[in-house]
Amino acid sequence: MxxxxxxxxxxxxxxxxxxxxxxxxxxxxxPCVVAQIKSVSRDGYTAVQVASGKRKRVAKPQAGHLKGIGPVAVLREIRLTPEEAKPLAVGDRITVExxxxxxxxxxxxxxxxxxxxxxxxxxxxxxxxxxxxxKDQLRMPGSSGAGGVQRVRPGKRxxxxxxxxxxxxxxxxxxxxxxxxxxxxxxxxxxxxxxxxxxxxxxxxxxxxxxAAPVEPAAVPAISEAPAVPAATTTQ
Structure with a gap:
């Protein structure tokens, strides 16, 4: 869907x-970002939580929930079937395309x-x-119910x-x-x-x-010995 x-x-x-x-x-x-994916085994139903917009800051519980996405303005939950939610992952972007x-x-x-x-x-x-x-009754509702039941029935407009x-x-x-x-x-x-x-x-x-997958930092080769520093020379 x-x-x-x-x-x-x-x-x-x-x-x-x-x-x-x-x-x-x-x-x-x-563009919207997938913030959370709910499953039947963990939450009792299948849904996806979508984030949209940006804001300056959020409360700490929300910041922990949105870790890796950043502060957002709106969160909405959309029910899906397990088959529809299977290809989705947290961080995926959804656009008008x-x-x-x-x-x-x-x-x-x-x-x-x-x-x-x-x-x-x-x-x-x-x-x-x-x-x-x-007199002064033009927009009034009139009678609100029968007198025999001595009450207004539920659903009365x-x-x-x-x-x-x-x-x-x-x-x-x-x-x-x-x-x-x-x-x-x-x-x-x-x-x-x-x-x-x-x-x-x-x-x-x-x-x-x-x-995007996180980029692993390049390994820095270990230096076994410090390079020799040439001795300073003096001129007469």
């Missing part, structure tokens, strides 16, 4: 080869927070008539906090990939605000850049 972390940038349009315009969302996906135009992906993000809202905006209630005995929820949109097409700019152009709208974190997942084989 392909996956990468990105941030929502803006909405724009791109053109297909036939000249038709497509509304797309620009997603900036900087793993995606190609035409890939169908699902994007997970957090919707914009709307604060505390009433039933008209939150649930689409029609509201009450403006006249015919109604009422005012409350709206937005700021995790939303996944599936069947979105990758229209274009800009490798030098680390950018994906995804068809349609994506939940969240600008600079909001996104998790992009699609079918297919994941392409990674393997972590």
């Amino acid at each position: 392909k996956f990468i972390l990105g941030r929502k940038s803006e909405m724009t349009q791109r053109y297909r080869p036939d000249g038709s315009a497509v509304v797309v969302t620009k997603v900036v996906a900087e 793993t995606f190609v135009p035409g890939d169908v992906v699902k994007v997970t993000g957090w919707s914009k927070g709307r604060g505390f809202q009433g039933v008209v905006k939150r649930h689409g209630f029609k509201g009450s008539p403006k006249t015919h005995g109604h 009422m005012p409350g906090r709206m937005g700021n929820e995790q939303i996944t949109v599936a069947n979105l097409e990758i229209i274009a990939v800009d490798v030098p700019e680390h950018t994906l152009y995804v068809q349609g709208a994506i939940p969240g605000s600008r600079n909001g974190l996104l998790v992009i997942q699609g079918k297919g084989d994941l392409t990674t850049a393997k972590a």
Whole structure:
């Protein structure tokens, strides 16, 4: 399975080869690093922990967890099958090159927070008539339940906090990939605000850049005897 972390940038349009315009969302996906691989034997399930972004410093426990990678801004965990996680190793880099135009992906993000809202905006209630005995009741919810049960049944649609929820949109097409700019152009709208974190997942084989093997220092030959120092000569 392909996956990468990105941030929502803006909405724009791109053109297909036939000249038709497509509304797309620009997603900036900087290279991600595999920070940890979880297995069934040790953790009870299979997943990979992906790190993205940089920050100046982290707490000591996090610094120990990210040893060899460095301080990162974001950590996210993605569930995989044992077969999908087998070729991965800590330190592998994931870039936008793993995606190609035409890939169908699902994007997970957090919707914009709307604060505390009433039933008209939150649930689409029609509201009450403006006249015919109604006063200051236009946007009120009305009766909240039957009188016989003497309580409000669970699940009743009422005012409350709206937005700021995790939303996944599936069947979105990758229209274009800009490798030098680390950018994906995804068809349609994506939940969240600008600079909001996104998790992009699609079918297919994941392409990674393997972590470089540590370079062993060259051995210094031992010197058995110190070289002789020529005696200083004096001139008359």
